[in-house]
Amino acid sequence: MSLPFECRDGVLHAEDVPLPAIAAAVGTPAYVYSTAALRTSARAFRAGLAPVPRKHLAFAVKANPNLAVLRLLAEEGYGADIVSAGEMLHALAAGMPASSIIFSGVGKSRRELAAALDAGIGQFNLELEEEGVVLAAMAAARGQRASAVLRVNPDIDAGTHAKISTGRKQNKFGVAIDDAVEIYARLARLDGLALRGVAIHIGSQLLDLDPLELAYSRVGSLVADLRAAGHAITHVDLGGGLGLSYRPGDVVPSPAAYGTMVARATRDWNVTLMFEPGRFVAGEAGVLLTEVLWVKPGAVVPYVIVDAAMNDLARPALYDAFHDFVAVHPTGARMVANIAGPVCESGDTFAMGRDIDAVSAGDLAVFRTAGAYGATMASTYNCRALVPEVLIDGGRFAVVADRIAPEAMLAAQHIPLWMTHDDEYVSDPVSPRRAA
Numbered sequence: 441m442s443l444p445f446e447c448r449d450g451v452l453h454a455e456d457v458p459l460p461a462i463a464a465a466v467g468t469p470a471y472v473y474s475t476a477a478l479r480t481s482a483r484a485f486r487a488g489l490a491p492v493p494r495k496h497l498a499f500a501v502k503a504n505p506n507l508a509v510l511r512l513l514a515e516e517g518y519g520a521d522i523v524s525a526g527e528m529l530h531a532l533a534a535g536m537p538a539s540s541i542i543f544s545g546v547g548k549s550r551r552e553l554a555a556a557l558d559a560g561i562g563q564f565n566l567e568l569e570e571e572g573v574v575l576a577a578m579a580a581a582r583g584q585r586a587s588a589v590l591r592v593n594p595d596i597d598a599g600t601h602a603k604i605s606t607g608r609k610q611n612k613f614g615v616a617i618d619d620a621v622e623i624y625a626r627l628a629r630l631d632g633l634a635l636r637g638v639a640i641h642i643g644s645q646l647l648d649l650d651p652l653e654l655a656y657s658r659v660g661s662l663v664a665d666l667r668a669a670g671h672a673i674t675h676v677d678l679g680g681g682l683g684l685s686y687r688p689g690d691v692v693p694s695p696a697a698y699g700t701m702v703a704r705a706t707r708d709w710n711v712t713l714m715f716e717p718g719r720f721v722a723g724e725a726g727v728l729l730t731e732v733l734w735v736k737p738g739a740v741v742p743y744v745i746v747d748a749a750m751n752d753l754a755r756p757a758l759y760d761a762f763h764d765f766v767a768v769h770p771t772g773a774r775m776v777a778n779i780a781g782p783v784c785e786s787g788d789t790f791a792m793g794r795d796i797d798a799v800s801a802g803d804l805a806v807f808r809t810a811g812a813y814g815a816t817m818a819s820t821y822n823c824r825a826l827v828p829e830v831l832i833d834g835g836r837f838a839v840v841a842d843r844i845a846p847e848a849m850l851a852a853q854h855i856p857l858w859m860t861h862d863d864e865y866v867s868d869p870v871s872p873r874r875a876a
């Protein structure tokens with residue numbers, strides 16, 4: 441199979457569409473997603489997990505909430521891992537069944553819990569005991585029992601960037617694994633909860649399977665302890681985290697290696713395993729198309745100023761992340777340059793002193809591996825508009841920047857103007873605050 445983004449006749453294509461055709465149609469910057477690449481990675485992840493007998497795959501919506509992307513993943517049999525009511529609305533609008541939705545998230549508001557109970561989502565991942573108590577009361581008051589698992593923090597350094605590491609004891613996520621048996625016992629007594637297992641997620645962009653395997657062995661012991669205490673453990677959510685190659689030559693675990701390790705580590709558990717991949721499914725399926733505005737002299741090497749900026753692709757500024765920069769019309773010539781965007785911050789720099797395809801003003805180029813945590817993290821800083829998102833399907837393409845209306849997301853979250861369930865907030869849509 442040909443690569444989703446490859447050079448043909450001297451021009452970088454997205455599937456069968458030359459990227460200059462997209463720039464001509466929608467302008468730059470623009471996110472460009474490949475249908476074929478999305479399907480390929482979604483299927484590769486599932487295929488890697490073939491040795492796992494019972495599983496549920498839930499795409500981490502935070503990685504790419506574009507409705508066209510979610511619809512495609514729904515067709516591929518993926519449910520959703522959500523962290524807000526807004527993400528729930530996206531998953532439902534894309535046709536993902538409510539029962540396939542897992543509500544993660546360290547700070548779910550009561551309004552969000554209510555919206556998720558109303559929608560009948562499949563599972564709540566509890567981040568602390570009090571959340572379970574509140575959810576149980578809300579569910580019982582509605583005559584419901586909420587399916588839930590308890591997220592534990594296994595205190596493991598996943599070896600990723602500190603800002604996307606989630607499984608060390610100093611991180612805000614989950615309950616300490618050593619406290620889990622006691623907390624579980626108290627939550628299991630509550631009428632409104634159908635507690636059925638545990639969850640972990642130790643971090644994102646994981647390139648080493650060893651920390652994951654260690655985490656699974658701790659979870660395996662916990663599952664045994666919980667069963668010994670009389671609890672029926674039927675589900676374990678292993679989160680997401682499988683990493684991608686961002687730099688040419690990076691060695692990353694294959695889904696098959698991951699699946700083999702998972703099957704080995706969990707072979708005695710006898711549960712349904714749940715997975716929440718985001719980056720692995722969407723990352724390589726997208727690029728950020730940009731135009732070189734200027735090439736100007738720098739103190740050491742030239743600055744390539746592109747029309748994309750940190751507000752469009754925040755990862756380099758936030759995590760010093762590497763996104764490969766490739767010319768749309770590569771000539772074979774190279775240059776060493778800094779790459780920066782137009783935003784008024786020195787941090788709006790995609791690369792310093794990097795060896796890249798030689799480019800000049802007016803040339804098109806892409807930042808690769810931008811399909812996950814790209815458009816979704818964009819902002820309008822410097823009053824820069826959100827950029828179009830384009831979905832390629834063979835030789836066709838369409839702008840698919842369809843999102844849920846902001847009013848609907850606000851209504852599902854906390855803004856009282858659209859209040860439906862309780863009078864917890866005063867009616868001040870501008871600065872909501874709790875009623876006395």
Ligand SMILES: Cc1ncc(COP(=O)(O)O)c(C=O)c1O
Nearest residue numbers: 500641644680681716717718719
């Ligand atoms: C609870 C949870 N699940 C899933 C994910 C998705 O992670 P990734 O995109 O690395 O697969 C995240 C993000 O780190 C997360 O916090």
Ligand SMILES: N[C@@H](CCCC[NH3+])C(=O)O
Nearest residue numbers: 502604644645755812813
């Ligand atoms: N936003 C991060 C990933 C965070 C994953 C969510 N816990 C990134 O771009 O790498």
